[in-house]
Amino acid sequence: MNALAQRLGLQFPLIQAPMAGVQLHALTVAVSEAGALGSLPAAMLTPAALRDEVQAIRAKTSRPWNLNFFCHVETAADAQAEAAWRQALQPYYDEFGVDATAIPAGAARAPFSDEAAALVEECRPPVVSFHFGLPPPARLERVRRSGAFVLASATTVDEARWLQAHGADAVIAQGLEAGGHRGHFLSDDLSRQLGSFALLPQIKRAVQLPVIAAGGIADADGVAAAMALGADAVQIGTAYLLCPEATTTALHRAALQSEAAAHTALTNLFTGRPARGIVNRVMRELGPLRGAPHPPFPRSTAALAPLRAAAEARGSGDFSPLWSGQNNTGCQAIPAAELTRALCRGFSLPGLSR
Amino acid sequence: MNALAQRLGLQFPLIQAPMAGVQLHALTVAVSEAGALGSLPAAMLTPAALRDEVQAIRAKTSRPWNLNFFCHVETAADAQAEAAWRQALQPYYDEFGVDATAIPAGAARAPFSDEAAALVEECRPPVVSFHFGLPPPARLERVRRSGAFVLASATTVDEARWLQAHGADAVIAQGLEAGGHRGHFLSDDLSRQLGSFALLPQIKRAVQLPVIAAGGIADADGVAAAMALGADAVQIGTAYLLCPEATTTALHRAALQSEAAAHTALTNLFTGRPARGIVNRVMRELGPLRGAPHPPFPRSTAALAPLRAAAEARGSGDFSPLWSGQNNTGCQAIPAAELTRALCRGFSLPGLSR
Numbered sequence: 001m002n003a004l005a006q007r008l009g010l011q012f013p014l015i016q017a018p019m020a021g022v023q024l025h026a027l028t029v030a031v032s033e034a035g036a037l038g039s040l041p042a043a044m045l046t047p048a049a050l051r052d053e054v055q056a057i058r059a060k061t062s063r064p065w066n067l068n069f070f071c072h073v074e075t076a077a078d079a080q081a082e083a084a085w086r087q088a089l090q091p092y093y094d095e096f097g098v099d100a101t102a103i104p105a106g107a108a109r110a111p112f113s114d115e116a117a118a119l120v121e122e123c124r125p126p127v128v129s130f131h132f133g134l135p136p137p138a139r140l141e142r143v144r145r146s147g148a149f150v151l152a153s154a155t156t157v158d159e160a161r162w163l164q165a166h167g168a169d170a171v172i173a174q175g176l177e178a179g180g181h182r183g184h185f186l187s188d189d190l191s192r193q194l195g196s197f198a199l200l201p202q203i204k205r206a207v208q209l210p211v212i213a214a215g216g217i218a219d220a221d222g223v224a225a226a227m228a229l230g231a232d233a234v235q236i237g238t239a240y241l242l243c244p245e246a247t248t249t250a251l252h253r254a255a256l257q258s259e260a261a262a263h264t265a266l267t268n269l270f271t272g273r274p275a276r277g278i279v280n281r282v283m284r285e286l287g288p289l290r291g292a293p294h295p296p297f298p299r300s301t302a303a304l305a306p307l308r309a310a311a312e313a314r315g316s317g318d319f320s321p322l323w324s325g326q327n328n329t330g331c332q333a334i335p336a337a338e339l340t341r342a343l344c345r346g347f348s349l350p351g352l353s354r
Numbered sequence: 355m356n357a358l359a360q361r362l363g364l365q366f367p368l369i370q371a372p373m374a375g376v377q378l379h380a381l382t383v384a385v386s387e388a389g390a391l392g393s394l395p396a397a398m399l400t401p402a403a404l405r406d407e408v409q410a411i412r413a414k415t416s417r418p419w420n421l422n423f424f425c426h427v428e429t430a431a432d433a434q435a436e437a438a439w440r441q442a443l444q445p446y447y448d449e450f451g452v453d454a455t456a457i458p459a460g461a462a463r464a465p466f467s468d469e470a471a472a473l474v475e476e477c478r479p480p481v482v483s484f485h486f487g488l489p490p491p492a493r494l495e496r497v498r499r500s501g502a503f504v505l506a507s508a509t510t511v512d513e514a515r516w517l518q519a520h521g522a523d524a525v526i527a528q529g530l531e532a533g534g535h536r537g538h539f540l541s542d543d544l545s546r547q548l549g550s551f552a553l554l555p556q557i558k559r560a561v562q563l564p565v566i567a568a569g570g571i572a573d574a575d576g577v578a579a580a581m582a583l584g585a586d587a588v589q590i591g592t593a594y595l596l597c598p599e600a601t602t603t604a605l606h607r608a609a610l611q612s613e614a615a616a617h618t619a620l621t622n623l624f625t626g627r628p629a630r631g632i633v634n635r636v637m638r639e640l641g642p643l644r645g646a647p648h649p650p651f652p653r654s655t656a657a658l659a660p661l662r663a664a665a666e667a668r669g670s671g672d673f674s675p676l677w678s679g680q681n682n683t684g685c686q687a688i689p690a691a692e693l694t695r696a697l698c699r700g701f702s703l704p705g706l707s708r
Contacts, residue, residue, distance in 0.1 A: 156616075157616060158616075175549055175551060176530065176549050177548065177549040177551050177552040191617070191618075191619035191620070191633070191642060192617060194531065194680045194681075195529055195530050195531040195549030195550055195551065195569070195570055195680060196549055196550070196551040196570075197529060197531050197549065197550040197551060197569060197570025197571065197576065197579070197580075197680075197681060198531040198570040198572075198679070198680035198681035199680075201572065201573070201575065201576065201681065201683065202616075202681060202683055205683065215549070215551060216549055216550075216551025216552040217551065218552075218555065219555070221555065221582055221583055221584055222551065222555065222583065224582040225551070225579040225580070225582040225583040226551075226579070228575055228578040228579040228582050228703070229575055229576065229579040230575055262510075262511060262512075262556075263545070263546060264545075265545035266545070279545070288545060325552070326548045326549060326551075326552035326553075327548075327551060327552035327555065327556060329555065329556055329559065349582070
């Protein structure tokens with residue numbers, strides 16, 4: 001029996017990666033009920049909506065689950081960067097007939113707040129995971145005192161050591177292949193981001209905590225490979241994007257099943273932080289990575305939002321974040337429980353219990 | 355018994371990655387004698403030196419070995435790019451007292467030529483591998499007719515398909531973690547380069563040829579993981595750099611064992627093509643990647659050569675290519691045969707014969 005699975009009360013040491021914007025409680029529940037760890041991403045939910053989702057999970061499963069928060073530091077608006085960004089987008093506003101003066105600025109993703117900490121104390125999720133580091137010590141301490149097992153993402157060996165020193169119970173080694181936001185928090189230098197084959201064993205060697213492999217794992221063979229490299233558990237996101245329990249849009253689903261899915265890139269256009277998605281028109285024409293001045297995370301989203309809406313209304317994902325990892329060959333339009341069971345076969349391939 | 359190992363007459367399906375500039379026949383022979391496939395890189399050898407090395411291999415082992423060539427297309431000198439590059443280097447020329455007017459321009463690495471094809475016909479290496487695609491059809495046909503088994507590197511799924519269609523016998527899936535030169539030849543867009551966890555299974559699925567995993571594999575666990583992901587063989591380079599049989603400089607060896615080794619990056623400064631090495635001063639200050647105009651591969655080397663020599667004479671690797679993969683934790687200063695045997699334990703971990 002895998003020690004981490006035992007500690008978390010799981011049948012399988014597999015975590016469904018929290019994916020803000022493409023899932024709510026239905027995916028969480030389905031994965032947890034299948035014996036793995038379902039996750040609920042809080043970053044794009046209002047406090048009221050988050051409470052509803054948590055209550056839905058509580059009502060539908062008594063198995064362990066994971067509540068995930070972004071814990072970035074909130075940034076002030078940067079008028080110059082906002083103006084530059086809107087100027088870059090102006091040709092598209094013209095093309096789509098969008099009135100740029102009517103677009104509000106603002107932050108589309110909320111960091112882990114005192115209010116969120118209070119919700120954790122009230123709802124007591126068995127596992128809480130953080131992306132972009134850890135919250136300030138007092139707020140983290142509230143999470144730990146609630147009884148939650150605390151996970152956090154590391155994209156470098158230094159970050160893994162930092163997380164161990166600052167109170168994480170386990171480290172998610174987020175390889176460069178992973179979809180969605182890079183979790184880096186000690187350095188913005190993307191050349192420091194490592195592929196899973198390099199990151200996982202180096203983190204495993206550097207820390208005493210359990211290490212969860214993430215990035216590029218798409219099927220049972222990938223699970224077996226990650227365990228062979230020393231992982232205590234795996235975290236898988238992209239493979240779940242076509243499941244009926246995900247709220248992935250039809251456009252996003254179509255993109256994942258198209259030839260375009262073969263080319264993902266890290267882009268900061270959609271939020272201000274690098275995140276991996278399928279390359280589309282706006283990434284090709286303005287990026288994929290835009291240098292300063294660019295609105296800091298998560299303030300890039302607002303100016304792009306009406307273009308995304310207008311393009312999607314025309315059936316186009318040209319301005320949508322089509323998050324995906326580099327290995328989207330495991331995406332299957334099957335129930336999440338079935339996918340979870342298929343992935344978990346990777347744990348029972350012989351030779352992994354050594 | 356692994357089919358590819360059987361086809362190549364190897365005890366283990368492990369290939370020592372050819373590493374131009376840091377090895378000659380001694381490493382090739384040691385690895386081949388240990389039951390894996392030693393490689394000799396031809397790119398930085400004159401025809402006469404190459405002939406000597408091949409004769410040394412022939413004299414010292416009767417086991418299979420691999421002769422590796424770069425097969426880039428030779429580029430004409432670009433006076434404007436050369437001038438821009440020298441201008442960027444002028445502050446360093448001043449610092450080191452180098453007379454820039456005395457530096458010859460030129461190409462430091464030779465592509466696969468008719469003369470090289472004649473050498474293959476004469477020496478009949480059991481395996482020939484190519485980097486940067488494949489040579490023109492007539493020249494490739496000479497290699498095939500010599501009886502050599504032909505390997506070539508793919509960094510994308512498209513490149514793997516192309517290699518299959520153009521006469522490779524097996525494909526090396528070069529993950530982004532790999533040290534030294536990226537082998538891409540269909541697109542220069544580095545965002546298309548995939549980590550091993552994503553690249554290997556996608557190539558395995560796309561082609562009918564045997565697939566050799568490369569990039570990030572540093573120890574027996576890495577070997578087991580690559581095999582779990584579907585590899586028919588593995589190729590390992592960085593781990594051999596500290597072996598006494600390698601010609602790795604003392605500076606390079608020291609860098610690999612220092613904290614600096616944790617940070618590698620792709621840089622085009624040293625040759626004109628992106629290659630992965632440990633980040634040093636020139637990479638930090640001028641790159642790591644320089645946009646056009648920059649002398650095309652391999653013409654960037656000449657202008658940097660006297661700085662490298664001057665810095666190395668002072669005990670500094672600030673201007674040296676310190677090639678390394680992202681996972682250099684497997685480097686060990688032990689005989690190559692011993693390292694090979696340790697790596698090959700990854701093949702006999704249970705569960706990999708399925």
